[in-house]
Amino acid sequence: MAKVFRPSTREASIISKIESSKEHARRRAINNLRDCLDSLANGVAMKLVENGLVETQSKNSLEEQILKCLETLTRADDFDIDYQIAPIRSLVPNPHVISLYVTAFVVEKLINQKEIIDIYGSDEEIYATINQQVQHYLTA
16 A cells, blocks of 8 residues: 655645745745846847847847736736746746746747747757846846
8 A cells, every 4th residue: 555645744834834935936036027127128138139049130029029028927827927837847947937937938929920030049048048137137
């Protein structure tokens, strides 16, 4: 017969604290995003083009699309965020929710925009480029 795992109250409280701290960090990051929407969208668009990950006819159009994505993220509920990032949730071990959301947008939806010619690089390279900018603007 299989052994049933029943965590003790101490283990349960530790697990609960870990989960609540993750949710708190997620909400705090999304709230802090509102303060730097324009600069983050500009930085992400610029780095994607500079690193040759996105080929576009207009960098301004790319920046506008990323800005719309970030604005949508600030208004999205938890289900919508989880639904958007579900296909790439396991991309990196400890992902940043904003970086993961924007990466999912770039990989899945940005290619359908008429100004975007092509998207190059792996999902990991795109995530790393976006995460670098997110860390820069949200910790500054």
